[in-house]
Amino acid sequence: MGANKTLLILPGDGIGPEVMHEVRRVNDWLRRKRAVNFDIFEDLVGGAAIDARGTPIAPETVARAKEVDAVLFGSVGGPKWDKLGFDMRPEIAILTLRRELGLFANLRPAVVFDPLVEASTLKPEVVRGLDLMIVRESTGGIYFGKPRGVETLPNGEKRGFNTETYATHEIERVARVAFELARTRQKRVCSVEKANVMESGLLWRETVSALHEREFADVELSHMYADNCAMQLVRNPRQFDVIVTTNLFGDLLSDLASMLTGSLGMLPSATLGGLDAKGRRHALYEPIHGSAPDIAGKGIANPLAQVLSFAMMLRYSFAMEEEAKLIESACTHVLASGLRTADIMARNCAKVSTQVMGEAVVRELDKLGG
Ligand code: NAD
Numbered sequence: 142m143g144a145n146k147t148l149l150i151l152p153g154d155g156i157g158p159e160v161m162h163e164v165r166r167v168n169d170w171l172r173r174k175r176a177v178n179f180d181i182f183e184d185l186v187g188g189a190a191i192d193a194r195g196t197p198i199a200p201e202t203v204a205r206a207k208e209v210d211a212v213l214f215g216s217v218g219g220p221k222w223d224k225l226g227f228d229m230r231p232e233i234a235i236l237t238l239r240r241e242l243g244l245f246a247n248l249r250p251a252v253v254f255d256p257l258v259e260a261s262t263l264k265p266e267v268v269r270g271l272d273l274m275i276v277r278e279s280t281g282g283i284y285f286g287k288p289r290g291v292e293t294l295p296n297g298e299k300r301g302f303n304t305e306t307y308a309t310h311e312i313e314r315v316a317r318v319a320f321e322l323a324r325t326r327q328k329r330v331c332s333v334e335k336a337n338v339m340e341s342g343l344l345w346r347e348t349v350s351a352l353h354e355r356e357f358a359d360v361e362l363s364h365m366y367a368d369n370c371a372m373q374l375v376r377n378p379r380q381f382d383v384i385v386t387t388n389l390f391g392d393l394l395s396d397l398a399s400m401l402t403g404s405l406g407m408l409p410s411a412t413l414g415g416l417d418a419k420g421r422r423h424a425l426y427e428p429i430h431g432s433a434p435d436i437a438g439k440g441i442a443n444p445l446a447q448v449l450s451f452a453m454m455l456r457y458s459f460a461m462e463e464e465a466k467l468i469e470s471a472c473t474h475v476l477a478s479g480l481r482t483a484d485i486m487a488r489n490c491a492k493v494s495t496q497v498m499g500e501a502v503v504r505e506l507d508k509l510g511g
Contacts, residue, residue, distance in 0.1 A: 146459055147209040148179040151202070154188040154231060155432025156442035156495075157215025163444035163499030164213065164451045167468060170503050174510065175464060182209065187217025187231035187432075198234040203241050207423070211458040212238065213451060214427035219434045235427075239279065242423040244412040245311070246318040247279040247391065249429065250453075251378070251398040251408075256476035260403030260485060263375065268401055273381040274326065275398055276319040277391025279412060281311045282341075284388050305341045307387070312348040318413060319385035320357040329361045329382035333370045333390055345387065367394070374398055405430045406443030406484045409450035411457055424458045426450040436483075440494045443482040445472050448502060471505035478505075 152158040171177035184202045185193055197217070206212050217231040227233075238244070253261065253271040261268045286304035294300055316332070323330045332349040334342035346364055353362045365373070367390040373380060374394065378401050386394060399408050408430070414423035428446030436442055449472060456465035480501050481490040493501070 145178045145180045146211075148181050148454075149202075149205050149209045149212045150181055150183045151186045151212065151214045151234075152183070152189075153186050153215035153217040153234070153432060154219050155216060155434050155437035156430075157187075157217065157432055159437070159440065159442050159495050160428070160444040160447035161213075161215050163495060163502070164447050166499045166503050167448055167451060167506070170506050171464060174506070177461070177464065186214070186234040188219050188222045190234065191222060191225070191229065191231060197229065197231050198237050203237060206238055206242060206425075207417075210421060211454050212242075212425040213454060214238070214425055215447065216428065216430060216432040218432045219437070238425055239412060242425065243280070243414040244423060244425055245278060245280040245415070246315045246413045247277040247395070248318075248322070248411040248413065248453075248457075249275045249277065249395040249399060249408070250410075251275070251395075251401050253402050254407065254473050254476055256473065257402070257404060257407065257485060259487060261401055262403060263378075263401060268378065271378050271401060273378060273398065274322060274383045275391060275395040276315060276322065276383060276385040277395055278307075278311065278315040278386070278388050279391070280388075281307055282388035305339060305387070305389070307341045307345055309344070309348050312345050313352050314415065316349045316352050316385055317356075319383050320353065320360050323360045323383045324357075327382040328359065329363070330357075331363045331365050331370070331381055331384050333365050333367050333384055333386035333394065335367050335390075336364070337366060342387075349385070370394060371397060374401065399429060404443075404485050406446055406482065407449070408446050409453050411450070411453050413457065422458070424454070426454040426458075440496060441483050442495050443484050444495050444499050445482075445502075448472065448499070467506060467510045468502070470509055471502050474505040474509070475501045 152161040186198050217234050222231050251273050253268045258265045258269050283303050283305040286306040289303045291301045319330050334345040336342040336346040410429055412425045428450050452465040452468040455461040479490045480493050486492050
């Protein structure tokens with residue numbers, strides 16, 4: 142591999158390849174105008190890999206994902222593969238990558254773009270200017286804890302059980318990601334659990350506090366119970382900067398927070414892992430949305446979530462803050478100019494295709510930073 146930064150692109154199924162095409166347009170612009178050169182590898186995942194190779198993700202693809210500096214993922218799945226056994230489903234591709242790359246911190250920003258403030262179900266005065274980040278622990282907690290199962294009791298009744306477990310190191314590493322992120326933002330972290338009723342929550346709180354005292358005293362730390370956090374996110378979401386929480390609570394709260402922005406086609410995400418032997422952090426970037434089989438092939442998908450995932454990658458994997466901001470500003474300007482894909486269409490706006498949206502982003506990039 143050369144000296145260039147390396148990137149693995151996995152477009153996947155459905156609208157994945159369509160929206161990824163627009164990322165390539167943005168990447169071409171960076172190469173031409175900013176001399177940003179990635180060595181790009183591309184591969185099949187999900188249903189496309191099942192059709193071509195009989196597996197949702199080939200071992201060589203996983204090996205490549207471990208070698209590169211970052212992975213940009215599209216989306217996988219679709220009705221064609223719905224009847225396959227669990228081990229053969231397209232979604233196994235993303236689960237395998239998360240496991241093999243040890244991706245334990247899921248970052249989901251909830252940002253309200255001013256031109257889309259009316260798209261939220263909350264009042265504009267509550268969500269205008271919203272910019273919060275949820276850091277969800279994503280490889281531990283109750284979804285993975287043991288013992289788990291369903292047993293039959295002596296009286297014949299059934300009993301289902303799962304276990305919430307967190308070891309100190311699992312809490313520390315995700316909290317560290319949150320504190321480091323906060324340092325690049327408003328320097329505020331809110332740690333969320335239910336220490337009032339769960340021992341694992343109490344350990345979570347104590348561990349986050351101890352790490353804060355030891356290494357991150359310059360960041361403001363607060364604690365909140367998860368039920369209150371859900372309420373506060375709807376009541377006054379702008380009070381938060383970075384929220385760090387467990388797998389289960391993060392699952393619920395990040396979905397809630399993403400809907401504050403009102404549109405699935407606009408939401409990027411990142412999943413980060415530990416540092417490898419070369420000191421690089423494994424990382425995968427993908428939009429929140431799936432493969433949208435209902436609109437695949439029609440050329441009408443919103444490419445902005447994928448483009449914004451690319452911007453997140455520039456920021457977190459390559460420390461290219463200026464370029465990331467430029468792309469985000471270009472997206473805001475395109476929206477302010479009244480262009481909309483069908484999913485975010487509003488009164489007095491012009492409905493455009495995936496391609497026209499991507500071209501418009503590049504035109505704005507030319508104006509802003511050409
Ligand atoms: P989805 O996110 O694909 O679609 C939900 C709705 O939102 C659909 O009406 C769709 O048309 C719309 N939508 C989504 N993204 C859009 C975009 N960029 N522009 C315009 N409209 C958009 O969720 P789903 O329908 O529940 O799932 C479809 C498939 O995707 C399933 O096979 C599911 O397993 C898979 N999925 C994959 C991922 C992933 O790859 N990480 C995530 C979620 C779902």
